[in-house]
Amino acid sequence: MAFEQPLIRPPSEWRSGLIRVTRGCGWNRCRFCGIYPHLGEPAFSIRPLREVLADVAFLHHHRPETETLFLGDADPLQAGVATIAELSRHLHQMFPLRRLTAYARASTLKKIGRDGVLQLAAAGLNRIHLGLESGSDEILRYQRKGQSARMIREAAGWPREGRIEPEIESGNFTPQTAEGTVLELQLLLRHLTVEGPFLTCDHANNYISVRGTLPQDRPSMLETIDAFLSQPASVRERHYQEISSSM
Numbered sequence: 001m002a003f004e005q006p007l008i009r010p011p012s013e014w015r016s017g018l019i020r021v022t023r024g025c026g027w028n029r030c031r032f033c034g035i036y037p038h039l040g041e042p043a044f045s046i047r048p049l050r051e052v053l054a055d056v057a058f059l060h061h062h063r064p065e066t067e068t069l070f071l072g073d074a075d076p077l078q079a080g081v082a083t084i085a086e087l088s089r090h091l092h093q094m095f096p097l098r099r100l101t102a103y104a105r106a107s108t109l110k111k112i113g114r115d116g117v118l119q120l121a122a123a124g125l126n127r128i129h130l131g132l133e134s135g136s137d138e139i140l141r142y143q144r145k146g147q148s149a150r151m152i153r154e155a156a157g158w159p160r161e162g163r164i165e166p167e168i169e170s171g172n173f174t175p176q177t178a179e180g181t182v183l184e185l186q187l188l189l190r191h192l193t194v195e196g197p198f199l200t201c202d203h204a205n206n207y208i209s210v211r212g213t214l215p216q217d218r219p220s221m222l223e224t225i226d227a228f229l230s231q232p233a234s235v236r237e238r239h240y241q242e243i244s245s246s247m
C-alpha cells in the first residue's frame with residue numbers, strides 16, 4: 001500500500017505533515033474550479049480509516065517531531081464527525097501537535113451541525129480553511145458554490161465558537177483587476193470590526209503581502225498598502241505583471 005498525500009494544501013501548510021482522509025472534492029461543481037479533476041482525481045471517495053492510520057504510522061516513523069498536520073483533500077469532514085474526532089485524538093497522542101488543519105465546505109459544516117463542529121474542536125481540530133468566495137447569493141448561485149450567504153454566516157461561526165481558526169478567502173465572478181484586489185484588501189482592513197483573527201496574504205499570486213493580527217496590526221498593514229499605492233502607476237503595473245507572470 002502506497003503512502004497517499006493530499007493533492008492540494010493551503011500555502012501556510014508548506015511545512016506540515018499531510019494526511020489524506022478523502023480523495024478529491026465531493027462537490028466538484030464550482031464554475032471557477034475543476035481543480036481536482038484537472039489533477040487526475042475526478043471522483044470523491046473516503047479512505048478507510050485503517051489506510052489513513054497506516055499513513056499516520058508511516059509519517060510518525062519518519063517525522064515524529066511533526067508539530068503541524070493538514071487533513072485533505074477538499075472536504076475531509078465528509079468522513080464523519082466520529083472518524084475525524086477519532087483521528088484527531090490519535091494524531092494529538094502521536095505527535096506534539098500545535099496545529100491540526102483541514103479544508104471544509106460551509107455546506108459540510110451545516111450538515112455536521114454546531115454540535116459536530118464543537119466535537120471536532122474538542123478532539124483537537126483547531127484550524128479550518130473555508131472558501132467563502134462571496135457574500136452575494138447571486139454570485140454564489142452563478143458560481144454553483146452550493147452554499148448561501150446565510151449558510152456561511154451560520155456555519156462559519158461554529159468553528160470560532162469551538163476556538164477553531166477560520167481563514168477567509170473572498171472572490172468575485174467578474175474578473176478583478178490586480179489593483180482592484182489591493183484596493184479590496186485596503187477596504188477590508190479599514191472596515192473589519194472583528195478582534196483576534198490573523199490575516200495573511202501568503203500566496204505567491206497575492207499582489208501585495210501583508211500579515212498581522214487584528215486589530216493591533218491594522219495600522220502597519222494599511223501603511224504598507226498606502227505606500228505601495230502611492231507609487232507611480234507604471235511601477236505598480238510592472239509589479240502586477242511580474243506577479244502574474246510568476247503564477
Ligand code: SF4
Nearest residue numbers: 025028029030033074
Ligand atoms: S468545493 Fe472547492 S474544491 Fe470543490 S469544486 Fe468548489 S472550489 Fe473546487
